Amino acid sequence: MVLKLKNLTKIYKNKGFIITALNDFTYEFKSGKVYGIVGLNGAGKTTLIKSICGLLIPDRGNVFFDNNPLYPNGMYNLKKIGAILEGSRNIFWNFTPIQNAKYFAYLRGLPLKETLNKAIRLFEEFGLSEKLNTPVRNLSQGMKQKIAITISILHNPQILLLDEPTLGLDPIAGNKMQEYILNFARDSDRLVIVTSHQLSILENICDKIIFLKKGCFVSSYDIEEIKMNSKKIKYIIKVEKGNTNNTSLLTSMFGKIVNSDNMLVLEFLPKEFELNSCIEFLIKKGFIIKDIEKIAPSLEDLFMEEFA
């Protein structure tokens, strides 16, 4: 499955104000991968997600599912999509998880018995087997989100859109959710698109990150590419204070030196010379190296660089 967005543009007009939420956005998503959409508040992430699933008709451009356009007459493509939308309840809180599964099974025209069995199996996997007949409103935020995810994939969608799926989840529930999203994409060769402000989560689950700024595509990166970017890798070298006269010498070489007790912590960016030559230099000058830590650039570093 290839999901192609071509020149997607959405302009909101309200009482004389014109806001371009999406501006000529073009991108191609491929199945088996998890994509993260990143941007500041109001960058157009939710508009993008809603345009893909037909909830927001773009002013210009189109969405293609394997070359089949969604607009104006391709709404049948929506059966390929499952979505969790931010700020939306996604499920009925007055219903039990089973009643929700039943309602959405009917709504999507799925075989009832088979779908309920699948839902029960997924609920059990999420540790909800004792809550099957409890109204959703009495369950925790994490449980609600797990039920919403389960309901959104009952029809076996080829594309899963998740707008802030881990919002309000505790770390354990958040980790479970991440694990689940990863398995969903990898095991069944599905396409997952996630938006989140929790960059560490995106870093854990995404294969590709797309930066969005004021509705425009800014750049996209492979997560591995970000981590392996040698120009941005830095090293933290801890050395024992030997000959303190050399401190001034180090200051000229290393951008940042932190003096703590009898240790010096040096931040080293291998721009001008390699790590080996740096170590050689320190030893030659009489420093005793206690620890070297390699720090790969994080998504947050990249985010700050793009948006700060």
Next chain:
Amino acid sequence: MKKIISIIFAECYREFVYAKRYSIERFSSIVMLFFIFFGIVYSSTTSFGSHHLNNSDPISVSHRIVGFLMWFFALDAVGHLSSSLREDLHIGILEQIALSPYPLMFNMLGRSVSRLFINMFFAFLLFITFQLTFKVKIYIPITVFIFFLITYAGLYGLGLFFAGLTLIFKRLGPVTTITRFLLLIFTGAIIPLNTFPYFLRVFAQTLPMTLGLNIIREIIFEKTSLQAIFTNQNFYLFIVNSLFYLLLGIFTFIILEKKARSKGALGTY
């Protein structure tokens, strides 16, 4: 077609879960309706200081019972779609429901069909209670249901019209409430139309319940044959009237759903 029936089934399931969960609320509103009707009949047949309910014209009471029961269906047909959509918008579930290859119109149809069945049960309860309370006997021939359904289709159209407006304007509760009471007063449900001035009588004929109710009463109380109904000009006006409201509702809803999807209004309240 199978998928569309499935959507209607989903909405029926939802309505029945709600009906079960909120059964006390529903029963209370039925009791309230009974008292409203009791008050209407009682106040129209008594004067202050003297009670002669038993002397009241039983035909007039029977006419009012049929009119009130028709209005009971109109109450829901006109307002329920709008209020249930408003609730969906308010709790934020509408987008998830709308995430479907099919237009929301089919969800609305499902809601209306299920409410029709639920209301038939309550209408039957009211019908029995009214007959016992006012000591009248009303025989309803089965053929009445054809005309009831055609009338209901027009009312459903008006309900769809308001539902479509709700997608854009959200808080439409007061408008549907006013319309519901207009239907009670100006369709001849409880007040005979011949007591109105001419212009109000003309206005009444344009409402989606008046002509249907007239035909239903003719069949029940005057034992008018179907042949006589079909040869009457009013029957064709009745069909045109119901069709007009139904089509108005369908087209308005389709256009405004598209507009709501354009504005991103399905997820905002």
